[in-house]
Amino acid sequence: MEFEQLYQEIILDHYKHPHGRGLREPVTGSSVGEAHHVNPTCGDEVTIRVAADGDVLADVSYDGMGCSISQASASVLHELLRGQHAGQAFKIMDGFVELMGGRGQVTPDEELLGDGIAFAGVARYPARVKCALLPWMAFKDAAVRAGVAGSSPSAAASEVQGS
Amino acid sequence: MEFEQLYQEIILDHYKHPHGRGLREPVTGSSVGEAHHVNPTCGDEVTIRVAADGDVLADVSYDGMGCSISQASASVLHELLRGQHAGQAFKIMDGFVELMGGRGQVTPDEELLGDGIAFAGVARYPARVKCALLPWMAFKDAAVRAGVAGSSPSAAASEVQGS
Amino acid sequence: MTTITIPEGMPQYGDVPRFDVEKVRADFPILGREVNGHPMVYLDSGNTSQKPRQVIDAMREHFEHHNANVARSVHQVGTEATEAYEGARAKVARFVNAASPEEIVFVKNATEAINLVAYAISNSPAASRLALGPGDEIVISEMEHHSNIVPWQLLCERTGATLRWFKVTDAGRLDLEDLDELVNERTKLVSYALVSNVLGTVNPTSAITARAHEVGALVLLDASQGVPHIPVDVADLGADFLAFTGHKMCGPTGIGVLWGRYELLEQMPPVLGGGSMIETVTMERSTFAAPPARFEAGTPPIAEAVGLGAAVDYLTGIGMEAIRWHEKELAAYALDALGTVPGLRIFGPTTPVGRGGTISFGLDGVHPHDVGQILDSVGVEVRVGHHCARPLCVRYGVPAMTRASFYLYTTTDEVDALVRGLEQVRKVFG
């Protein structure tokens, strides 16, 4: 069935059992940035909070409400980016953004994207790409606000509007 | 040839040799009304001056510039209405207006319309009906201004705009 | 042999219009297509309707044989195009029982029709009965489409007038309790939907128009979801303006309609300036044609008018009463069927009374996007989101809804497919 391409077990799993959901108070001393993004066409919301310890993303916590794709994407983001060095985190983000912009033509790098590869099918549904990207665009803003450098210019950056 | 339906000899004749063209000073004592009408889409112009002696249209003089249809129509109008009783003049006008609105389906009454029957073919060309009616609508206004009663409500009356 | 006598007051057999949905479906080429390997079940007619062959053919025929610009040519092809265009105007006028074709203004969609009235108001000189200023009020409702909200917000910004609105009850009806306070001496215009594009509610008109006219206010009905689905007679409705849109009534995109009472249209100054709307032009100043030409600047949607004329003929041929009846049957069937789905909540009237064949709902614990996506995967096309009526979603405390909307070609089998699809949704997200 078609929808299985979109709703990979992995995605449904992250949606039904989100990993590390909830905004956490950062340990003192870390530099914190937060961003709240909304998809105006469907009302999906995600808040991402980045707590940076120098170059390391000590914690990436989140909260939100919305469809399975946007919420599972936040859960996967948390899994992938928490504890990473900034450079690697942005590399992962770029990989995810590229996958989403690839209209199903990009072969995902499992090494880099982990559970994120489950979103490969989403790229074939233009209307849902925004859902998948929502937490990533919020992360990007939050990271900047946390003073984490290394953000590379990304084509999809202006796609989703912040608030 | 098709155009012969439209450009009857009679019409061309009236166009090339207009009858009684030129605005005439009325005899003193008569009641005078004048109207100047313009067809905004093509710039055709006609001025009609009615001089009434009681119930009789002592003179109907005119001037104008424009296409063969509008100018020939003015010449025919002059021929038909000059010297008529008001009642008969409006009957002729109504007959002409009806002929023009008939899309080529109305059989003209030669007794009533004289040379006016040459315009029967014009009724088949919606774009030209306004040209043929221009002097008649001006006449209608001029007659009212000359205080001549008897004007019956006519469907086409609002078709051509005065100025 | 027994004869069954139907008691008076009940619908008699003669009251049930003849309606053969399979015959209707055969007219719509797209209904044969598949989506994701399933026969398409198109339940998004409130968004845009499908087009019968008769409409598609009329447009092609026009382009292949009669294409020319209108109102500007004396030549034969131009005359044919003009007659086709003006003929379409006359058909639309008859369809809504306008006093004359001159009361029909062709615009690009319902949204432009509403904006046209709003700009004509702000372009009106202070002495005009249409003029608006600080202290004046415009009344809309909480169940409006954005196209009947934003133009009035912008108008209030331009003029300093105040926007007010009817509330919506839990049951999905306009709350008329405050009618006399809300519509008062300061009110200049009341604008609301004849039929809600979200709840399916058919709104009452006589109490509101009576009150509006009592205080000297004008009434605009957004009939975008009305004219396609129920018989609409402007003489009966008693409103001053009616806006609707071609693409929701079997016509093409690119054309909408503003109907206005002629004496009002006559008082309205132009909005868009350009070719065909003028009487005479000098470099210094211009004078303007009488309505409807005054409001149709530039080359109008000619082929689209031809298509809309064909759509009106098509709908008339089937009969608007029959279409209303068919959709009412469908709504009753669907309300029953959806009632069997656990965790499903209907927004708006839950009985098939005073409502059309548009049903919005929520499914416990599943976001509408996910509902829509799973349904699409089995070929069922519904709309999800705020349906261009965000304030109404806020009213019901949800960010989005799922909407199934029916039309003359919808079948009970398709309603069944929807219900089966929802089972699927519950299985995936259960």
Place this chain on the structure above:
Amino acid sequence: MTTITIPEGMPQYGDVPRFDVEKVRADFPILGREVNGHPMVYLDSGNTSQKPRQVIDAMREHFEHHNANVARSVHQVGTEATEAYEGARAKVARFVNAASPEEIVFVKNATEAINLVAYAISNSPAASRLALGPGDEIVISEMEHHSNIVPWQLLCERTGATLRWFKVTDAGRLDLEDLDELVNERTKLVSYALVSNVLGTVNPTSAITARAHEVGALVLLDASQGVPHIPVDVADLGADFLAFTGHKMCGPTGIGVLWGRYELLEQMPPVLGGGSMIETVTMERSTFAAPPARFEAGTPPIAEAVGLGAAVDYLTGIGMEAIRWHEKELAAYALDALGTVPGLRIFGPTTPVGRGGTISFGLDGVHPHDVGQILDSVGVEVRVGHHCARPLCVRYGVPAMTRASFYLYTTTDEVDALVRGLEQVRKVFG
């Protein structure tokens, strides 16, 4: 064997594009029809162009297989419609070499495109760079179409600004003598036709845009008669806005285009309010989407965009250079041929230099209505009247003109038919 060497500076063989007019004509179904018993000779393309099979088929295909509303659906058919609509935007952007598809706003016709800019200006707050008030000036020209005159007159009425204009020389060119005085520090916008719809003149751009930008004014080019006939590259032209219309470039009615530099579009407030142009809506206030969506309120002309996209593909396939060349050849041929008709006076450039294939003329002692009617009787379709450019007729001291306008499917045989028709006219009215 002799080799002919073409001197440098002369057109080389390689410069003559391949162009097979009979092959082109076979694409246009309507060209096979008759008018009044004669093969139709359609010389009214300046009014509206005919449509190739490719465009008609693309629209039918859309209605029969992919019809849905755009930008609002997550379902498959809606996604297909959205991709078709946005794909058309990208095609149009490439066609005029816009920096991105986001610079292309779809409207209903060129007239709306121009009015959109005018209303965005009057809706701008006083602090905006676009704001206009008493003392400010707008410059147009005496050879404008009413659609590029009336919107500015209405804007000046709304804002108190002053309208000024370039004069036209006897030879039918813009009189640029007073350029520096006319376009001055008070000038906020210069708006004029890239190609005249009456005289055929191709107007210069670099001197005017340079002067306008020097004084901080914006430049809008009305390219309604440009984009269909000559290669247009907005990056080259250096203008700020470009308006054109689908139906004159082999596309359908019901769609037009405003191109604007993105940073300008971004500064413009909304004009029409409604669905699809919003970011978020509450009953109290709304925020708006980024361009181009901000200017596309309501359901856009979807099928029409598909048709326009197909038209752009068609024109690109043939090549705009080839089309320009073909029309230049025709203009040269026609200017020669018309020169042989006694009593005929051409308005505008009489040599095929700096002009396109649109020729207006008068015939001594015969009113244009009569010229047009006799020509129609032999199947030759020309336009007569003031061509929505009344001030230009006044400039030449005539109430009306006869206009023959060519396009890619016009042949020299058709020019001959026009000349023969004019002989007939002279015989009837001689």
